[in-house]
Amino acid sequence: MGVDALPFIKIRRELHKIPEPGFKEFKTQRFLLDYLNGLPQERMEIKTWRTGILVKVRGSNPSKRLGYRADMDGLPITEETSCEFRSTHPGFMHACGHDMHMAIALGVLTHFVENQVKDDLIFIFQPAEEGPGGAQPMLASKEFQDFQPDAIFALHIAPEYPVGTVALKPGILFANTSELFIDLKGKGGHAAFPHTANDMVIAAAHLATQLQSIVSRNIDPLDSAVVTIGKIEGGTKQNIIAEKARLEGTIRTLSMESMQKVKSRIEALVRGTEAGFECSAAIDYGANYCQVYNDETLTREFMDWVQESGVANLIECKTAMTGEDFGYFLAEIPGFLFWLGVNTPYGLHHARIEPDEGAIEVAIRVLTQYFTFKAS
């Protein structure tokens, strides 16, 4: 089955220009709706939920519904690529491939609007994957429940794999995650009189270092966990002792027990910071995502099918400490997520990431053939 991916490469470029934060994907939603409304409508039913969209493509004689989910939001990153279709939204970029994910979903959807299969297909354009998390509230919505699929699938671009490759494994693919925000409040003062103040820049620096001892000293070395502090903010001027500081980070674990352990150690170290630096502290865990757990049977079946059909090269990969709120869909509905090779030297969330658009054709081919196999 040949795939003309060119229209979807063009769509990806248009989407790349308009990255928006979670639950503010207004232009993205408009763009997708304009495209969907331009397709023949006889087999389609379109619903919106907040800034998301759900589309049912009716089958000829349905006995089940297969779901496919694409995420929609961009990241607060200033793009540093030299491509012609750079972000037009200053300070925002599609640096996690969601522009690719949406274009691929439209390519697959368009194929099935034109080529009806037996079962219903549900296409889910989900907002706010990067935060605060659109999957959980979308799952609970009436709009989603009206279209509730019996199985659900998704992909994520993978910079490290060549184009033409899909990678996955049965069981746990991505980690449990929790955001982490710690606000420290002390006493500001003149830089020349440190003994009259409680310096929150120094408190934050000590705390950031101490937090790095949690994984190395409190987690079983045969388990895996991550505590990353991605941002520290504090102070107002070089000669003023900072009254406030804020640390922002993320926690990743492979079990909820380890998540609880990491959080209880963070709380102990923060209490120690309060005592040691005579300050007050507040912890906020922000958005929490459950692990992405690939259904063993469906995943094995897909892996065997990829290998037998030769539709793509297959890699059985390791678990990654990435997070994905698609895990909430998989906690309720059997399915899987796979990595799609896009072969670029810069990683996810990097200002210079430029996925190879050849992967769009690969993904549309894999998914249209897989859904034809599953839904006929």
Ligand SMILES: CC(=O)N[C@@H](CCC[C@H](N)C(=O)O)C(=O)O
């Ligand atoms: C695929 C990917 O990169 N996902 C994000 C999910 C972010 C979850 C949440 N905002 C957090 O930072 O904990 C990731 O960073 O793995």
